[in-house]
Amino acid sequence: MSDAAAVYDVAVVGGGPAGLSAALNLVRARRRVLLIDSNRPRNSATLVAHGFLTRDGISPLELRKLGRDEFLAYEGAEHRMTLAQRISRVDGGFHIACEMRGKASEATARTVLVATGLTETLPVIDNLRAFYGTSFHSCIECDGYDKRDQALAVIGEFPDLAERALLLSQWSDDLVVFTNGADVVTMVEEDALDARGIAVDRRTISGIVGDRDGVTGIRMTDGDVVDRVGGFVRPGWSSELHYLDDLDPDVDADGLLVDDGHGRTTIAGLYVAGESAAPGPQQLIVAAGSGARTAATINRDLVGGIRDLADAVQ
Known part of the structure; x- marks a missing residue:
């Protein structure tokens, strides 16, 4: 035609x-x-x-x-x-x-x-893209149900990070917010998240740890690994x-x-x-x-x- x-x-x-x-x-x-x-x-x-x-x-x-x-x-x-x-x-x-x-x-x-x-532009974190679309997602409304009741990370460098974590608490009560060194979660927001049992980790992330079976943790630049099986990233x-x-x-x-x-x-x-x-x-x-x-x-x-x-x- x-x-x-x-x-x-x-x-x-x-x-x-x-x-x-x-x-x-x-x-x-x-x-x-x-x-x-x-x-x-x-x-x-x-x-x-x-x-x-x-x-x-x-x-x-x-x-x-x-x-x-x-x-x-x-x-x-x-x-x-x-x-x-x-x-x-x-x-x-x-x-x-x-x-x-x-x-x-x-x-x-x-x-x-x-x-x-x-x-989309993802945070610069080793192995994040390798697990993006399988263990990590960006749309909570789209994929939150499939991550229900899991130990999840919420990663981001934008001021809406605390709101996203609060939303995700509808699907899981085992959440850790990772700011990757960015000053994007206020102390008031951290206190509010803490009241919901959500931890905030302000350290810089070195990379995502995992294998063919999926994610097993978040490695920080100080060498510490926080156990997680996946989560959501804010691009x-x-x-x-x-x-x-x-x-x-x-x-x-x-x-x-x-x-x-x-x-x-x-x-x-x-x-x-x-x-x-x-x-x-x-x-x-x-x-x-x-x-x-x-x-x-x-x-x-x-x-x-x-x-x-x-x-x-x-």
Whole structure:
């Protein structure tokens, strides 16, 4: 169905749950939709995803494949496995320049939906990445149940660490908070955690101890090993939106796109869904709902209102 001269109604940048949900709803609204995605999700290290109704325990990559297959079954749907490099204004919409592995392509669309989500940066701790997605996770709501009643570590270098530990206490009462030397837990917070039986260790971490069977402990730089079998880490999150530099949309203090609550950004015709506008990672089903909501907004805006029609016939 690809046609280089065609103008798509919507270009959806990002093929996670938000982008796929939006693309599916838009193509069902009889819109010509281009899905631009490299299939490199933030949660690719996670073996199974939880909390998605009817798909609990599915592989995130399998969920994406099922979503793409459903989308591509409709007339007007197209998917390109590539990366958006630059989006700029042109008459009637936007020009999207893409490139991946040296192969360039371009497209023109009346509207653009940004759904590229977040990029994670883990603390610099030996062996942490080796156990990330199996023994260690980042989303407590997603994976807390599967770590229930275990001896867990809560690792992070951000001020929300104490709140995350408190949340995790719903699933386990054997928790140790590790700040990795960062001053991110106040004494008031430490006292509150202590009252819940949660210890705070402010030492710097040397590495994660474990083998093929999993994690056995957290090694500190002083040589001490604290027995743990896994836990949760608070990564740094960033939204890589360099491809929007020509448009210069408003972003918040976290670098996320500002929207009106319905997916409209400060640039007419540019929309956002999922984690590109939300503070921190979302559960997959929440991101999918965000995509469906923004898709409805885009379709209504493309149809136009009764006043637009009245103005056009005068």
